[in-house]
Amino acid sequence: MYARWIAWAGALGAAALAGYVGLARVAGAGDRVGEGWASRTVYACDQRKAVIVEGVRADEKLPPAKAQQVADLLTDLMRYCTEEITATIGMNEAITIEANGRVFHDYVPGGPLPIVKASFGEPTPREEQIWKAELDRMVAEGDRLFHSDEIGTNGLACAMCHPNASNTHPESYPKFQTQLKKVALLRDMVNWCILNPLEGQELAENDARMKALEAYILANRTGVAIQVGKH
Numbered sequence: 270m271y272a273r274w275i276a277w278a279g280a281l282g283a284a285a286l287a288g289y290v291g292l293a294r295v296a297g298a299g300d301r302v303g304e305g306w307a308s309r310t311v312y313a314c315d316q317r318k319a320v321i322v323e324g325v326r327a328d329e330k331l332p333p334a335k336a337q338q339v340a341d342l343l344t345d346l347m348r349y350c351t352e353e354i355t356a357t358i359g360m361n362e363a364i365t366i367e368a369n370g371r372v373f374h375d376y377v378p379g380g381p382l383p384i385v386k387a388s389f390g391e392p393t394p395r396e397e398q399i400w401k402a403e404l405d406r407m408v409a410e411g412d413r414l415f416h417s418d419e420i421g422t423n424g425l426a427c428a429m430c431h432p433n434a435s436n437t438h439p440e441s442y443p444k445f446q447t448q449l450k451k452v453a454l455l456r457d458m459v460n461w462c463i464l465n466p467l468e469g470q471e472l473a474e475n476d477a478r479m480k481a482l483e484a485y486i487l488a489n490r491t492g493v494a495i496q497v498g499k500h
């Protein structure tokens with residue numbers, strides 16, 4: 270029991286360090302936080318699930334088996350899509366879960382977790398409206414650029430040769446392109462066409478105009494099956 274408390278205190282310390290607040294008890298000076306072992310925290314892509322691995326330093330790579338265990342645990346916790354959950358894999362391999370201010374010991378992945386769904390709900394109609402509006406805005410900007418001569422210098426526009434993004438085949442990327450002599454992504458071919466025929470300057474991969482052009486091209490191919498490498 271004492272060992273478990275120490276493990277939990279360590280988890281608390283790490284969670285507090287990781288910016289987690291609102292837990293039942295914050296580790297004080299008397300706790301043996303960080304004394305016996307270090308820990309490394311891995312977040313899921315949603316930033317709402319975290320796994321704290323004890324016995325691994327924050328700057329240390331997880332051994333393959335441990336990394337797989339963390340990945341499996343994060344995937345498992347994604348069942349609770351919108352919740353904030355922190356799991357700690359203790360030195361004794363026991364998994365402790367902290368969710369919505371409650372603590373569950375000896376969690377078995379895949380098992381039931383009687384958490385109260387509290388932190389986030391399903392997207393509201395208003396949120397969905399905002400998401401759609403943001404996407405529509407990006408696609409509309411791509412539409413504008415695709416029909417504009419401002420990407421190049423000689424007056425040509427993408428749409429003059431690719432009306433409605435025809436023959437852009439985004440679903441076939443990545444694929445080997447002979448003109449580039451390498452496997453290309455869609456953005457590489459966008460840049461290729463910007464260089465010639467448009468005689469413009471290549472766009473950086475994270476350029477907002479590149480993203481907008483890709484969004485417009487892809488939006489025009491909704492429903493087409495992805496066929497990577499197809500010529």
Ligand code: HEC
Nearest residue numbers: 420425426427429430436437438458459462463466467482
């Ligand atoms: C003068 C006509 C012309 C213009 C203008 C033009 N392209 Fe192209 N584009 C072509 C041709 C021809 C090909 C076929 C090249 C190939 O696949 O070998 C092509 C290929 C592509 C491809 C790859 C298609 C595939 O089948 O894999 C993409 C993507 C593309 N263009 C995007 C654009 C974009 C974005 C613009 C504007 C920045 C643009 N193009 C402007 C003629 C044009």
